[in-house]
Amino acid sequence: MTTVPVGTASDAAAERLRRPTRVRLLWFAASLAALALIVAASVAIGSRDVPLPAIVAALGGGGDGLDAAAVQTRVPRTVLALVVGAALGVSGAVMQGVTRNPLADPGILGINQGASLAIVAGIATVGLTSATQYAWVAIAGAAVSAVVVYTIGSLGRGGATPLKLALAGAATTAVFSSFITAIVLPRNDINSVVRSWEIGGVGGARWDVLTQVAPFLVVGLLLSLGSARALNSLALGDDLAAGLGERVALARITAALGAVMLCGAATAAAGPIAFVGLVVPHLCRLLVGVDHRWLLPYSAVVGAALLAASDVLGRIVARPAELDVGIVTAVVGAPVFIAIVRRRKVREL
Incomplete structure (x- = not known):
């Protein structure tokens, strides 16, 4: 087996991550300007x-x-859209970095559905009501789902490959969706509440919901941002990362915990919203490269902008009614992601 000198690996990593700082700052300023217009x-x-x-x-x-x-009604709604979009964008970027899977996303890997199943089960059995209760239960459900998907995807030859993880996530999502239906179907008392929440939306946002999920989002964001350097090392492969002095298992667990907390808290606040965590990191890589020290902040800004813009679009296309933001992101996100894959021929991270 050929051994790659650590110095050579470090130089290769630096070259791969290098992108002119001036270009990154310009794109960041443009992203913030676009975000300000979307907020208005x-x-x-x-x-x-x-x-x-x-x-x-x-x-x-x-x-x-x-x-x-x-x-006064739209301000908390806008803030919730920004917070949830940022959380999902960062969560998706971290998941793609941890698994080295370009298809990794809280929705595709079944993390959203695990959080949803946990919340629905909690509503049906113990009568969950507060956002704090939702957040704790959602994070637990998301964590269990992540472990299940990774365990299934690791079976057989080759370990947890991107394709196997995506297939395991799709299968887990289907199973959890069936469980949710089985729980809700005989319960007319919670049917309307669960069905409305499951679509994913930010309508009816309240400040108390934001304050209750804020601690979980802050901790998840800090864990994710603190894992940026480790994710850069993991992108080289576990062996090279260990050769560079990285504690691979601890780095992967810490980053995954941050992503699960962000995903779980966002799902608790707004319901399961798909494609934000999938599309946003790919868009940001086109702008700033693969250095997670830049990618994660960019994913937060672009994710916030995408979800807020989707919410505005949902109000426009169905006036005087509205389309929930979860529907809009599904319609908009799928073709955008396909276009990115076709243009860049994304195969691995």
Whole structure:
């Protein structure tokens, strides 16, 4: 077996991660500018459009009654969309880095569905009501689902390959969906609540929900951002990462825990939303490369922008009604991801 000198591996890694800082900063500034415009649109657009002067007046505590009511309703909704989008974007980027799987996503790997099953079971059995209870149960369900999928995907020759993980995730998602249906079907008292929540949306957002899930999101984000350097090493393969001094098992567990916490808390707050964690990291790699020290912050910004923009689009296309953001991300995300794969021919990370 040929041994690659550590110095050579380090040089190769540095070359692969290198991207002009000026370009990265310019794209980051452009992303923040786009995010600001989307936030303004999210507050202004709805069944009743609110002009900018009325928004400013409402935020200052004044303005017309109907305009002020619309703004006060849309501000927490916009914040929830930003927070959930950022969490799902970072979670997807970390999962793709941990598994070295370009198809890794909380939805495709069954993590969302595991969190959903845990919440639905909790609602049906012990009557969960608060966002904090949802978050704890969702994180536990997401963690169990992650372990199940990784164990199944590791069976047989070659270990946990990207294809086997994707297939294991699809099978697990199908099984968990059947369990959810079996729980909800005979329970008319919770049917409407669960069905509405399962679609995934940010309508009806409340500040108390945000404050209750915020600690879980903060811890998950810190764990994920703190794993950036380790994810860069893991991208070289476990053997080379260990040769570079990385504690591979600990690094993988820490990063995975951060991703599971982000995914579980986001699912608890807004329901299972697909494709954000899949599409966003690929878009960001096209802009800033594969260095996770840049990729994770970019994924947070772009994920927030994508989910908020999807929420605005859902209000526009079905006026005066709305499409839940989970439906919009599914419709928009699938063709975008296919286009990225076809153009870049993404095979591995």
